[in-house]
Amino acid sequence: MTDKIALTPKTHTTPPAKFSHGVKKGNILQVAGQVGFLPAVEGQPPTPAGPTLREQTLQTLANVKSVLEEGGSGWDDVMMVRVYLTDVDHFAEMNGIYNQYFEEQNLTAPPAARTTVYVGLPAGLLIEIDALAVLG
Template sequence: MTIKRFGIHGGVGTGGQHLPFARAVEAGGWLYVSGQTPMRDGEVVEGGVIEQSRIAIENCLEIMQEAGYGLQDVVHVKVILTDARYFQSFNKVFKEVFGEHPPARICAVADLVVDCKVEVDVTCYKGA
């Protein structure tokens, strides 16, 4: 089985630090996208949970597209919110993106290393 890593050279976090992990890894038809926060050009985009959720999901979708995967390939999503009160707002954005064919999902509340409201990662699958 071949393992392909995406974005291992140049991933940038807050303050311009180089991130020591791949943006995504593909193996055996599976694509694992690293957790994405609402960042643009290495800086967190300020805003409410709806705006931050859209950006975090868009960041996942951009990485998926780079790897040749689309929404139809998403099988599981992990979500971390920093406040349980964000749950309904996040669900609104999630439904806008995934529509009537949502993937499996887990949503938890925890502190994040980055000062934002949400982090999202996705797992995709494309058969041979």
Template structure:
């Protein structure tokens, strides 16, 4: 059995998918964009602001699932421009303590709504 997670503290999915799914003790969080639920707009001023908003959205979903960043075991980061890697990495790493989750960062040609970053996560429910 799997359980869908939904919080009003993160953007509504743009397609036929859940914000997250819990299966057993595993939490699979769908990739998040930098949607700001207070304005209904995408945060795209710069990669720092965009990454911060993505992480806030992920945090809200993890919280709704009963977890936090300390429970994340794997992240997948999709960047439109690998030149943004250093700044993105500084923001991303500020949300974690060691040991950091396993991760890959992949440069892609485009992302939904033409954003610059999208991040998904897998966590283990405490």
């Protein structure tokens, strides 16, 4: 019997429903869909890092990373990144931000696989990202 543990970075707002920001069981770590919310402030509602794609993408990636690190993992372990955008016209800009972000992470393993699709998101949110990691 392997324990399934919830990963809840201190910086994260409480999920709006009964789900975990991340879970780890055995060598599998799953990060829930993250958005560009700033670190939680007691008594305040979740607030996006800003209205721009750049601000939200960088904050979203930081939020995914926090969950990975809470589980003793990191980007090098990530197998799959799912990127949800709201506008096809954001693809090129998101890729530029994504590339620069990962260049600065100095990873040793090859980059994760990725799927990007265009969906609806709650008002004000331009991007959502989740990730699957295999540890070890």
